[in-house]
Amino acid sequence: MNGSKAPFAVRWRDRRNRILLDQRFHKLAMKFGIGRFFARRSAQKLFDLTAGFIYSQVLAAGIRAGLFEHLAKGPTSPAETARAIGLPDDGTRRLLAASASLDLADKLSDGRFMLGPQGAALLANPGIAAMVRHHDAIYADLADPLKALETRGGGELAKLWDYKGPDQDRPTGETERYTALMTASQDLVAAETLRVFNISGYTRILDIGGGSGRFLTHVATRNANAELHLLDRKTVADLAREALRSHPASHRFTVHGGNFLDAPLPDGCDLITLVRILHDHDDDIVLALLDRISHALRPSRGTLLISEPMADERARSRIGDAYFNIYLHAMGTGRPRTPSELTRFLERTGFSRIRHLSTGMPIATSALVAETR
Ligand SMILES: C[S@@+](CC[C@H](N)C(=O)[O-])C[C@H]1O[C@@H](n2cnc3c(N)ncnc32)[C@H](O)[C@@H]1O
Numbered sequence: 001m002n003g004s005k006a007p008f009a010v011r012w013r014d015r016r017n018r019i020l021l022d023q024r025f026h027k028l029a030m031k032f033g034i035g036r037f038f039a040r041r042s043a044q045k046l047f048d049l050t051a052g053f054i055y056s057q058v059l060a061a062g063i064r065a066g067l068f069e070h071l072a073k074g075p076t077s078p079a080e081t082a083r084a085i086g087l088p089d090d091g092t093r094r095l096l097a098a099s100a101s102l103d104l105a106d107k108l109s110d111g112r113f114m115l116g117p118q119g120a121a122l123l124a125n126p127g128i129a130a131m132v133r134h135h136d137a138i139y140a141d142l143a144d145p146l147k148a149l150e151t152r153g154g155g156e157l158a159k160l161w162d163y164k165g166p167d168q169d170r171p172t173g174e175t176e177r178y179t180a181l182m183t184a185s186q187d188l189v190a191a192e193t194l195r196v197f198n199i200s201g202y203t204r205i206l207d208i209g210g211g212s213g214r215f216l217t218h219v220a221t222r223n224a225n226a227e228l229h230l231l232d233r234k235t236v237a238d239l240a241r242e243a244l245r246s247h248p249a250s251h252r253f254t255v256h257g258g259n260f261l262d263a264p265l266p267d268g269c270d271l272i273t274l275v276r277i278l279h280d281h282d283d284d285i286v287l288a289l290l291d292r293i294s295h296a297l298r299p300s301r302g303t304l305l306i307s308e309p310m311a312d313e314r315a316r317s318r319i320g321d322a323y324f325n326i327y328l329h330a331m332g333t334g335r336p337r338t339p340s341e342l343t344r345f346l347e348r349t350g351f352s353r354i355r356h357l358s359t360g361m362p363i364a365t366s367a368l369v370a371e372t373r
Contacts, residue, residue: 068123071115134177167235302372350373
């Protein structure tokens with residue numbers, strides 16, 4: 001590389017890489033406490049990348065075996081655990097030790113085990129276990145990672161999400177499975193979105209791609225008067241009607257079944273929400289949908305709220321740039337977008353006063369708000 005002509009950002013990375021590639025540097029670093037500290041930290045990070053799949057499968061095994069529910073009952077020996085989860089003694093001991101090393105379990109000095117801090121967090125968020133269970137499909141696809149990158153949407157995961165298929169009259173097993181998965185992980189997303197966005201003043205709200213209606217039930221508790229509309233594919237709309245029927249505010253909900261690209265959008269809405277929708281779709285669909293929303297909102301000078309995990313301007317978001325980037329490729333449609341990409345899309349489709357609301361948990365969601373001129 002021609003060092004003197006390259007920008008500073010390139011030169012210092014080039015220098016850093018040359019130092020890290022030099023075995024003499026590593027030998028020297030190990031002689032000093034601070035050097036050992038950084039060397040250990042860097043080695044741990046690299047090892048975690050190397051072993052990540054095994055860690056994930058320890059988690060999957062614990063969830064499938066019901067290990068964490070058993071540990072939540074209190075201190076337990078490996079033999080008791082083996083009986084409770086139905087695995088052989090040796091397999092159970094290994095699963096317990098691996099779980100303890102990952103903070104999913106804690107090992108006590110008498111050799112028994114209890115639930116660990118990550119295990120407790122897992123049980124507190126049932127959506128995570130649902131997410132881990134459905135990862136079987138993407139792990140199968142990623143067993144050959146190059147093939148997965150060569151063939152977009154050509155594997156098992158794409159079969160789970162049937163957005164591209166025809167909208168049948170009745171929900172299929174797949175529709176029910178992905179809608180249940182979305183519902184299970186919605187509470188965290190809704191709590192964070194509605195913490196940073198004040199929804200109380202709106203009178204007629206439409207949630208597009210609203211799934212089983214879980215997000216709208218959170219809206220209902222924060223806004224006591226608004227009419228609440230949901231639009232989703234016909235098959236999912238049937239599931240939403242069923243789920244919302246027994247809700248105490250059921251009289252305020254109206255469910256519309258249809259494709260968001262051509263179904264009539266209820267008029268007179270002052271707020272439309274898109275929760276975990278845009279990242280699932282390619283650019284042409286996103287632009288067409290935003291254009292429809294901007295026309296639907298314009299007469300009432302309305303607001304659009306977008307809430308979903310986003311990519312980072314410098315590709316440093318593990319959830320956006322690593323997880324969703326690869327996941328959506330395997331799914332065969334969509335990509336995570338940065339807030340500035342979404343902002344450009346919003347400007348092109350007639351929105352203004354676009355604001356990025358920073359959530360405390362970008363791992364669950366980020367939010368953008370825009371208004372029609
Ligand atoms: C990732 S899920 C998100 C569901 C919900 N908003 C949430 O966050 O839990 C995407 C939703 O968009 C719906 N969807 C996808 N394509 C659609 C289309 N063309 N028309 C209407 N709904 C669509 C799906 O059926 C699904 O319910």
